[in-house]
Amino acid sequence: MRNKLNIGLFGFGIVGTGLYEVLNKSKLLEASISRIVVKDPTKKRSIGTELFSFDKNDILNDASINVVVELINDSEAAFEIVKQALKSGKHVVSANKKMIAEHFEELIQLAKENNVSILYEAAVGGSIPIIRNLEEYYNNDSLSSVQGIVNGTTNYILTQSNFGVSYQDALKKATELGFAEIDPTLDVDGFDSKFKLVLLIKHAFGLIVEPKNVFNYGIRNIKPQDVKYAGEKGYRIKLFSRAEKLNDDVVGFVAPHFVKNDHFAYQVDNEFNAVVVEALFSDKQLFIGKGAGSYPTASAVLSDISALQFDYQYEYRKTTDNNVSELEDDFFLKVYVGSEFIESINEIPFFRIDEVYQGGDYNYQIGWVRFNDIKSFNLNDLLDLSLIVLPEPFVASNQTEKLKRERIQYLSELEN
Numbered sequence: 513m514r515n516k517l518n519i520g521l522f523g524f525g526i527v528g529t530g531l532y533e534v535l536n537k538s539k540l541l542e543a544s545i546s547r548i549v550v551k552d553p554t555k556k557r558s559i560g561t562e563l564f565s566f567d568k569n570d571i572l573n574d575a576s577i578n579v580v581v582e583l584i585n586d587s588e589a590a591f592e593i594v595k596q597a598l599k600s601g602k603h604v605v606s607a608n609k610k611m612i613a614e615h616f617e618e619l620i621q622l623a624k625e626n627n628v629s630i631l632y633e634a635a636v637g638g639s640i641p642i643i644r645n646l647e648e649y650y651n652n653d654s655l656s657s658v659q660g661i662v663n664g665t666t667n668y669i670l671t672q673s674n675f676g677v678s679y680q681d682a683l684k685k686a687t688e689l690g691f692a693e694i695d696p697t698l699d700v701d702g703f704d705s706k707f708k709l710v711l712l713i714k715h716a717f718g719l720i721v722e723p724k725n726v727f728n729y730g731i732r733n734i735k736p737q738d739v740k741y742a743g744e745k746g747y748r749i750k751l752f753s754r755a756e757k758l759n760d761d762v763v764g765f766v767a768p769h770f771v772k773n774d775h776f777a778y779q780v781d782n783e784f785n786a787v788v789v790e791a792l793f794s795d796k797q798l799f800i801g802k803g804a805g806s807y808p809t810a811s812a813v814l815s816d817i818s819a820l821q822f823d824y825q826y827e828y829r830k831t832t833d834n835n836v837s838e839l840e841d842d843f844f845l846k847v848y849v850g851s852e853f854i855e856s857i858n859e860i861p862f863f864r865i866d867e868v869y870q871g872g873d874y875n876y877q878i879g880w881v882r883f884n885d886i887k888s889f890n891l892n893d894l895l896d897l898s899l900i901v902l903p904e905p906f907v908a909s910n911q912t913e914k915l916k917r918e919r920i921q922y923l924s925e926l927e928n
């Protein structure tokens with residue numbers, strides 16, 4: 513039997529208006545919006561004013577409303593709204609990755625205690641149905657990695673950089689197109705991608721990790737020389753949110769990566785998002801779609817609302833407990849480090865250097881670094897340095913024999 517859903521909507525911006533329209537167009541759904549709470553009483557609205565209110569309690573204290581859809585752009589206020597809604601026995605649908613990632617443990621607990629659902633498909637990858645797939649489809653398949661482009665703004669800027677468009681111009685355009693966050697550092701420094709990664713890690717591997725412990729390095733420092741290097745080597749640069757099993761541990765972080773033309777992400781351009789899931793029996797599977805924008809994001813919200821008709825809730829079956837866990841940070845990865853200044857590159861403690869280039873106005877070094885060492889730098893603020901991860905698989909800290917052997921060989925070749 514379908515539940516009749518009476519929705520209280522918070523926010524009538526890009527996603528909120530999109531939801532209002534797609535909900536009106538989808539005749540099959542037994543759901544209607546009975547109240548919309550927004551912030552600014554002076555703002556002109558695209559629909560009549562009857563449904564609007566500016567007091568959150570007009571939704572939260574209304575016993576006839578059984579679903580709260582939270583689509584506001586203030587994560588602190590969103591947390592208060594969502595918390596109160598769950599405590600009042602209302603189901604919640606949200607697109608707010610920051611709010612969920614920062615309060616994951618508490619929100620899951622609150623939903624459980626009050627026997628209601630909190631669903632957030634739109635919070636990761638916009639229109640891509642990745643959360644529910646990780647939750648349901650891959651339950652019995654042993655997942656080894658989840659990797660994706662989950663931020664439309666940075667993918668748009670990186671795509672445009674291939675055509676010589678400057679970082680500032682591309683960011684301005686992404687803002688005009690409505691997919692950049694109000695605070696662009698959330699996008700360009702990889703915070704938005706990190707919040708989404710936190711959600712992916714929970715549904716892929718069952719771990720709750722705290723955003724502050726997850727490394728995020730964005731695209732602000734990428735220079736035209738790095739883009740040129742990528743073009744010469746047949747690479748493109750993509751910002752990945754990445755988590756994978758390394759032996760019995762889970763490693764994960766956000767950073768720019770070089771990808772070759774045979775990689776899933778090579779052709780994923782502009783505001784499109786894509787996630788690849790790798791599992792023991794199904795091998796690699798690619799999900800691709802619009803990661804932002806009014807209708808695409810609203811479509812994921814609509815899907816969550818639709819699932820509530822059938823009492824759907826995430827079961828978090830991969831979880832052994834709902835406590836905060838740690839990612840493994842002791843492993844090695846191969847990186848490119850570029851800078852105008854050789855001294856800046858020398859700050860990075862390479863475990864093994866494979867290639868050094870010193871040009872007149874730009875220099876780079878390629879080699880293996882310990883992730884723990886990289887994590888200790890605040891790379892987003894080191895504007896004269898760009899670090900980009902190369903495609904080689906990670907090496908666990910107890911499997912560095914090969915790296916060491918090759919390093920000795922490299923050093924002896926240098927001496928001869």
Ligand SMILES: NC(=O)c1ccc[n+]([C@@H]2O[C@H](COP(=O)([O-])OP(=O)(O)OC[C@H]3O[C@@H](n4cnc5c(N)ncnc54)[C@H](OP(=O)(O)O)[C@@H]3O)[C@@H](O)[C@H]2O)c1
Nearest residue numbers: 523524525526527550551552583584585589607608804805
């Ligand atoms: N835009 C996208 O493509 C996209 C994609 C995926 C996820 N999301 C997420 O979806 C959410 C909404 O994003 P958006 O782009 O639609 O934002 P937006 O266009 O900036 O609209 C935000 C809305 O929130 C309302 N609001 C702000 N603070 C409020 C408060 N304290 N109480 C009630 N209403 C409040 C604003 O009211 P006023 O209208 O009165 O100013 C506005 O209607 C965010 O969490 C965002 O991260 C967005």
